[in-house]
C-alpha cells in the first residue's frame with residue numbers, strides 16, 4: 001500500500017517585496033538540478049515576482065518575464081532555470097507537451113498555477129501557496145513534500161529566513 005508522501009509545513013508572512021526576496025534567496029541557495037517548486041495563488045498574488053527574485057539569486061542575468069503566453073522559458077543561471085506558467089493549459093495538454101521531462105532534467109523548475117498539473121508533478125516537491133494581504137503583505141504557505149524539501153522547511157522553521 002502506498003502511503004502519503006510525508007510533508008512539513010510552515011507559514012511565512014512577508015511584509016513587503018524585500019521579505020519575499022529573502023525567502024526566494026534562501027530557496028535559490030538550496031536549489032540544485034531536479035529541484036521543482038510549485039507555485040499557486042490568485043492572479044497578482046506574486047508568483048511571477050517570487051520567480052523573478054528566485055532567478056536573480058540563482059544567478060540569472062537579465063529580465064525574467066511572466067511566461068503566461070510562452071508557457072515555458074529557459075534561462076541560464078548557476079544551474080539552468082525553467083520557468084513555467086500552465087494557466088492556459090489543461091492537464092492533458094501539459095502531458096502531451098511532455099512538460100514533466102523538465103522536472104527530471106538538469107535544471108530547476110518553477111511552475112506557476114501548478115495545481116492544474118498536480119498529477120504530473122514529482123511526488124517530492126516544494127509547494128508555495130501565496131495569498132495577498134493588505135498592501136505589500138503576502139502570506140506564503142510552504143509545504144515541503146519528501147526530501148530535500150522537508151529539510152529545507154524544517155531549517156526555515158528553526159532559523160527563519162536570512163540565517164542559513
Ligand SMILES: Nc1ncnc2c1ncn2[C@@H]1O[C@H](COP(=O)(O)OP(=O)(O)O)[C@@H](O)[C@H]1O
Nearest residue numbers: 014016017020043044045046047048049136138
Ligand atoms: N511582498 C510581495 N511579494 C510579492 N509580490 C509583491 C509583494 N508586494 C507587492 N508585490 C507586487 O505584487 C505584484 C504581483 O504580481 P505577479 O507576481 O505578476 O502575480 P502572479 O504571477 O501571482 O499573477 C507585483 O507587482 C509585485 O511587485
Ligand SMILES: [Mg+2]
Nearest residue numbers: 047048066112
Ligand atoms: Mg504570473
